[in-house]
Amino acid sequence: xxxxxxxxxxxxxxxxxxxxxxxxxxxxxxxxxxxxxxxxxxxxxxxxxxxxxxxxxxxxxxxxxxxxxxxxxxxxxxxxxxxxxxxxxxxxxxxxxxxxxxxxxxxxxxxxxxxxxxxxxxxxxxxxxxxxxxxxxxxxxxxxxxxxxxxxxxxxxxxxxxxxxxxxxxxxxxxxxxxxxxxxxxxxxxxxxxxxxxxxxxxxxxxxxxxxxxxxxxxxxxxxxxxxxxxxxxxxxxxxxxxxxxxxxxxxxxxxxxxxxxxxxxxxxxxxxxxxxxxxxxxxxxxxxxxx
Numbered sequence: 001x002x003x004x005x006x007x008x009x010x011x012x013x014x015x016x017x018x019x020x021x022x023x024x025x026x027x028x029x030x031x032x033x034x035x036x037x038x039x040x041x042x043x044x045x046x047x048x049x050x051x052x053x054x055x056x057x058x059x060x061x062x063x064x065x066x067x068x069x070x071x072x073x074x075x076x077x078x079x080x081x082x083x084x085x086x087x088x089x090x091x092x093x094x095x096x097x098x099x100x101x102x103x104x105x106x107x108x109x110x111x112x113x114x115x116x117x118x119x120x121x122x123x124x125x126x127x128x129x130x131x132x133x134x135x136x137x138x139x140x141x142x143x144x145x146x147x148x149x150x151x152x153x154x155x156x157x158x159x160x161x162x163x164x165x166x167x168x169x170x171x172x173x174x175x176x177x178x179x180x181x182x183x184x185x186x187x188x189x190x191x192x193x194x195x196x197x198x199x200x201x202x203x204x205x206x207x208x209x210x211x212x213x214x215x216x217x218x219x220x221x222x223x224x225x226x227x228x229x230x231x232x233x234x235x236x237x238x239x240x241x242x243x244x245x246x247x248x249x250x251x252x253x254x255x256x257x258x259x260x261x262x263x264x265x266x267x268x269x270x271x272x273x274x275x276x277x278x279x280x281x282x283x284x285x286x287x288x289x290x291x292x
Contacts, residue, residue: 125273
């Protein structure tokens with residue numbers, strides 16, 4: 001099925017997410033067979049890449065190189081199949097944290113000659129990357145010009161996020177045992193702010209990483225108690241509202257993945273990215289298959 005519930009712990013039976021989880025659990029090479037009705041070629045739209053192109057990793061460390069999906073994915077691209085990857089993750093690496101982006105985790109393991117059939121919308125769909133016939137990146141265009149965040153507003157987001165992080169971390173340091181009892185398997189570290197930048201230093205998203213949440217497999221919270229991530233989210237929202245009552249009419253923030261909070265321009269995102277691709281490339285919605 002092309003349906004997906006977005007749940008890596010309990011994926012929908014028959015979905016690509018469930019097939020990847022079963023293949024990874026097998027501990028040996030496995031083949032995933034697709035049985036999709038209709039004629040091909042068509043546009044394949046992928047989420048992830050974690051839990052879709054590679055085993056799910058809540059800390060975003062895995063790569064396409066070590067995934068069972070690498071060979072069939074590359075083969076589809078070589079055969080001319082158009083594939084769109086729409087992801088919450090940034091495209092480039094973050095030098096301040098050492099965290100790898102989509103290029104280092106996925107694109108570098110795709111042969112250059114196969115990349116021109118791939119389009120990527122990174123940073124929650126706000127940063128578009130295409131490739132020419134030589135496999136070189138093409139990032140300039142009206143789409144990216146309309147989605148980046150003004151420099152002054154990036155500074156506001158960073159400052160208010162840093163204030164919220166300091167309050168959260170002060171509470172953690174004051175009673176570490178209580179926090180560790182709430183999240184017994186969570187590797188606590190001070191949350192970090194990551195900017196989703198392009199090579200011109202324009203910012204498309206601001207993320208806070210490493211916050212414990214109710215998406216963790218194990219947590220011990222009282223009924224109605226806010227998670228660490230929810231607590232920081234509410235504090236940050238209050239601070240941004242206090243900065244300007246209309247700030248969050250221009251920008252939006254959301255809990256993302258297992259441990260993150262993301263901020264970006266309002267009226268952008270993964271749904272808009274998909275619509276943009278279909279319209280620009282004159283693809284009918286029924287000719288696009290969404291997986292993951």
